[in-house]
Amino acid sequence: MATKSWKEGPVKLRAGSLASWQGQERPGVLTLSGKCPRCSADLAIQIRPSTVIVTAAASGEAAFDAVAYFQCTCEEDHAGRPETKVKGCGAYWVAQPRKNEHNDRYHLDISAQPELNDAAKLIAEESQATGSGLRTLAEKWIPGVGAIVGILGLAGIVVSDDSVAGLSWSVRLVAFSLVTLAVLMAAGATILVYRAAFGWPKEVPLRSNDDVLAAAEMINTRTSQIARNVRFGVGLSSAALAALLAALGVLWLQPDSDRPIAVTYDDGGKEMSLCGEAARVEDGQLQLKVTDGPRTTTEPIDMASVTKLEQKSEC
Ligand SMILES: [Zn+2]
Ligand SMILES: [Zn+2]
Structure with missing residues (x-):
């Protein structure tokens, strides 16, 4: 059978292009099957009611009321398919799953809202990148966790057993409060700066078209969120240092302490x-x-x- 050559791009949908598509819902996943509107291959595509996006909301009850991004995943040979792609003819489209009148099956409607279609495409690309990058992301966070734990060691220098021995209860209490504050702020600062540098995986719901637009907005405003995290993180670390110095001051400079x-x-x-x-x-x-x-x-x-x-x- 002669097949079309590979061509990446949105497929032109006409009334009836998606007529073969039918969907069946199982808890947490909607499987839609039908013919690729470009190469006519039989496809089965799964839609989930949420996605993980690396960003700077959580999912509840499953529902499929949002537009979804579809990509041809056929196994046919399409001449000119880039080596980085293992499947498909290059066609993609955005469509709206709808339940039939008996409320037991889904069909696909053409989605004609460009803004929504762009949002669905952006989210699909983002979650593909996230899927392959999540393990690397976890690896990058390992030193971050080490840094947070290390802060405790640093605080230990300030309030070692020796340095508090013989001090009055109230002085200890003030010093302890200051060190606790410093540790919490330093940990917060570390988390914020790591989030800014490497991102933070977040599960966002994709149950309605409003969810889709909100998730795309989250991706689009990520840069300003990163800038905010860096500024706030650096500010917090200065505050942590100040609290640690204040704790030192309380321990060393209390009036009745003449111990060298x-x-x-x-x-x-x-x-x-x-x-x-x-x-x-x-x-x-x-x-x-x-x-x-x-x-x-x-x-x-x-x-x-x-x-x-x-x-x-x-x-
Ligand atoms: Zn194909
Ligand atoms: Zn195709």
Whole structure:
């Protein structure tokens, strides 16, 4: 049998083009069968009431009241078919499944709303890309989860057993609250920035034509959502740092604490250690009063370079 050559594009639908199409519903999936309006091959295409889109709503009861995107998936040989495509003659179309009068079977109506047709095509392309990209997406998120867990370790430096030993209950409570706040904000910031960088898979309903338009809108406004996530994420991380510094301040600078602290910090790749009395925290620097024989000097230490803190009974 001579078949048409491959030609990718929307197929022109006339009244009767989709007359052979019939659909049967099983829970969660509508299977429509009929002839390709271009190459006449027998096709069976499944429609689901939701799709997963990587974006910056959930599905409930299944219903098939939305336009759907159809692609020829015939097994015939169509000359000129690109190597990246394994099936079809290149034809695609958008149609509206409708229940018959007995309410037991579906047929297909031509959808003549260009806006809706574009939305259905955009969603179909997006969910195809998502299907193949979801595993990679999960892999990219692994270090993200590691980063969130790592934040707890960082917080542990601030409130190690040593640093809170001997402190009053109220001071501990304030420090704990600040550290908790910092951890939550840092985790939130990490999630937002990862979402912006790699996306977030979301199941969106496709039950009505309004759902279809809303899902397309979600894809189209993704860029501005990404920008918002980055801005908010970076802002949150600054707030987390501020809360962590405040927690340090509470632990070190409480008035009745005259116990000295040993500070280990990184000085241009060299690990340095100083022991003294914390005087104050200012502009991200800890002012440490260090007594060396008869001399007492105030040494500024960049807070960002601190790797370890220990409270001592004496230096
Ligand atoms: Zn075909
Ligand atoms: Zn075809």
